[in-house]
Amino acid sequence: MRFRARxxxxxxxxxxxxLPMINVVFLLLIFFMLAGHLSAxxxxxxxxTTTESEGPAQSQDALLLVGQYGRLALDGTDIPExxxxxxxxxxxxxxxxxxxxIKADGRLAATRVxxxxxxxxxxxxxxxxxxxxxxxx
Amino acid sequence: xxxxxxxxxxxxxxxxxxxxxxxSLTPLIDVVFILLIFFMLASSFTDxxxxxxxxxxxESDGEPLLGAVLVDVRPDSLRISGLPVGPAELRGRVxxxxxxxxxxxxxxxxxxxxxxxxxxHVMDLISAEGAERISLSGLPGQ
Numbered sequence: 372m373r374f375r376a377r378x379x380x381x382x383x384x385x386x387x388x389x390l391p392m393i394n395v396v397f398l399l400l401i402f403f404m405l406a407g408h409l410s411a412x413x414x415x416x417x418x419x420t421t422t423e424s425e426g427p428a429q430s431q432d433a434l435l436l437v438g439q440y441g442r443l444a445l446d447g448t449d450i451p452e453x454x455x456x457x458x459x460x461x462x463x464x465x466x467x468x469x470x471x472x473i474k475a476d477g478r479l480a481a482t483r484v485x486x487x488x489x490x491x492x493x494x495x496x497x498x499x500x501x502x503x504x505x506x507x508x
Numbered sequence: 509x510x511x512x513x514x515x516x517x518x519x520x521x522x523x524x525x526x527x528x529x530x531x532s533l534t535p536l537i538d539v540v541f542i543l544l545i546f547f548m549l550a551s552s553f554t555d556x557x558x559x560x561x562x563x564x565x566x567e568s569d570g571e572p573l574l575g576a577v578l579v580d581v582r583p584d585s586l587r588i589s590g591l592p593v594g595p596a597e598l599r600g601r602v603x604x605x606x607x608x609x610x611x612x613x614x615x616x617x618x619x620x621x622x623x624x625x626x627x628x629h630v631m632d633l634i635s636a637e638g639a640e641r642i643s644l645s646g647l648p649g650q
Contacts (some may be wrong), residue, residue, distance in 0.1 A: 407552060420625050430558075454543070481644070503556070505557055
């Protein structure tokens with residue numbers, strides 16, 4: 372009996388020694404839960420445009436991803452270039468007040484983005500936001 | 509002789525050891541660690557900024573944009589209403605336009621060979637002066 376009690380004491384002391392570590396881990400957990408936000412991972416890597424101005428992104432609507440070589444993805448789904456007008460029209464049909472957010476690679480030719488904006492406009496989507504990371508060039 | 513300080517662990521020591529051992533800390537730590545690793549990997553701390561783009565509705569129809577100020581962005585130069593300017597002068601002229609009409613539309617027209625980053629940089633310069641309506645456009649036929 373005395374041997375068993377000694378083992379229990381040792382285990383209890385080991386657990387008590389871990390308490391500060393658990394406190395730190397709990398604090399880290401709470402920090403990551405509150406400070407970060409969960410969002411879907413982008414389908415492909417882009418080097419986002421940086422901006423020095425403007426407020427934070429407000430809407431959480433549709434997201435159009437445009438890669439460096441013009442690869443397109445709408446809300447995590449790859450779409451071929453020729454299907455973009457039909458997809459945008461469908462999006463505008465489902466939710467007419469949609470705010471389309473465009474996250475485009477900074478190295479992309481601006482004329483390519485302009486062409487996409489024209490297609491967005493022709494599809495009847497009224498508001499467009501260009502997403503950029505804060506920071507200087 | 510000083511009074512003996514109360515032992516903070518006295519209450520815990522008074523608990524029967526069987527009850528204290530009912531819940532072991534190890535599984536709790538396992539779960540908390542797994543949650544911590546999940547949130548560390550899945551959380552994103554990027555603070556995305558949205559640049560609102562005014563849509564120049566007449567652009568696709570080919571109608572003239574009345575009252576809009578055209579800012580031409582070329583790979584190595586900037587022009588506002590056709591006049592070559594530097595970045596600092598551009599801001600001054602944008603400010604002058606906004607003094608006359610606060611809701612002036614600025615059309616940033618990008619030429620061939622201009623990266624999106626450069627176009628956004630010029631839009632930053634314009635919006636830094638307080639312009640709220642900025643539109644992105646290309647050369648006709650592009």
